[in-house]
Amino acid sequence: DTAVSQTPKYLVTQMGNDKSIKCEQNLGHDTMYWYKQDSKKFLKIMFSYNNKELIINETVPNRFSPKSPDKAHLNLHINSLELGDSAVYFCASSQGTSAFYEQYFGPGTRLTVT
Amino acid sequence: AQSVSQHNHHVILSEAASLELGCNYSYGGTVNLFWYVQYPGQHLQLLLKYFSGDPLVKGIKGFEAEFIKSKFSFNLRKPSVQWSDTAEYFCAVNGDKLVFGAGTILRVKS
Structure with a gap:
């Protein structure tokens, strides 16, 4: 059983479009995250939600809007896509917000903006 | 602010060679330290972690890491690598967020 799943796996779109990436975890975790991995492979946190509440927002452009309909889902909607948004986006989850907890990662969504 | 520095971007080893990957961090408070691995075509998974206690921690697949507080380091080691260890390895530090x-990138030649 997949613990953290993301759809789609690949997304190719044009500048200016709006797109969404979905994430679901079946681990019963309270906390979910979105990370961006750029072309130099740096993984940086974008958002974190705990029990559907936003707790980390790392100076991400407001074109990016996360939505957590329930504890098991954290979707990422991106408006007016730009070339610089091309990256791999990873969803993750953990039992709670404590630094003690290991994060479990999804397979990633490779977004290419042309 | 937290930061993590990994010393080598690419490492190429022959099978049975010993491995040490360097990791240094900066953070003013108590940290939790992790090594994650991403095998080709797979997602990130935890290799090992340190929270407290014995600074030498053992992980999966024969990997271990040593936390040296005075050096702000958490280096990853394996005495004898295998071809299947070819992967990308990420050091991470969790203070107020995971960085x-x-x-x-480790490539092991068979």
């Missing part, structure tokens, strides 16, 4: 290093 990753840039990753080290």
